[in-house]
Amino acid sequence: xxxxxxxxxxxxxxxxxxxxxxxxxxxxxxxxxxxxxxxxxxxxxxxxxxxxxxxxxxxxxxxxxxxxxxxxxxxxxxxxxxxxxxxxxxxxxxxxxxxxxxxxxxxxxxxxxxxxxxxxxxxxxxxxxxxxxxxxxxxxxxxxxxxxxxxxxxxxxxxxxxxxxxxxxxxxxxxxxxxxxxxxx
Numbered sequence: 001x002x003x004x005x006x007x008x009x010x011x012x013x014x015x016x017x018x019x020x021x022x023x024x025x026x027x028x029x030x031x032x033x034x035x036x037x038x039x040x041x042x043x044x045x046x047x048x049x050x051x052x053x054x055x056x057x058x059x060x061x062x063x064x065x066x067x068x069x070x071x072x073x074x075x076x077x078x079x080x081x082x083x084x085x086x087x088x089x090x091x092x093x094x095x096x097x098x099x100x101x102x103x104x105x106x107x108x109x110x111x112x113x114x115x116x117x118x119x120x121x122x123x124x125x126x127x128x129x130x131x132x133x134x135x136x137x138x139x140x141x142x143x144x145x146x147x148x149x150x151x152x153x154x155x156x157x158x159x160x161x162x163x164x165x166x167x168x169x170x171x172x173x174x175x176x177x178x179x180x181x182x183x184x185x
Contacts, residue, residue: 002068003068005065005068006045008064008065015072020038021035027053027057029049033046053065059073060074
């Protein structure tokens, strides 16, 4: 069974291990429109979405994206080769080399900082996930307690109604007895 275009877009998002919002930002597409496609509120796919995906991800097969034929990813030999930057000349004493070397070192330092920040954020997400699981567990327990209390409340209301009915019967019996006594006197 072939997947629909939107199902193929969902596959790409899953394969990239990203969120729909991040995906929309990466390809330069409106998130709310993408979300409407993903949730089924819009069923006709805009060609702009397909174009942006195809131009943003050259390794994704356009044939697969459009028709669902073949594999999601192009074979390695089909990928276009982009020109690679030329290595920096490290001839000692040239101003260009020292500037480029400084930029390189700053970039490496920033990458390390970002990797460390990423690790910290992942840890925070894990902690928040664990915390939200505990909160969800507590909410389930509260719901269960509320259900039990609701059931007990219904049972008590029934008992009160029965006692009221019994009391009314006794009051009626006492009233009838009083009437009999009055007639007898």
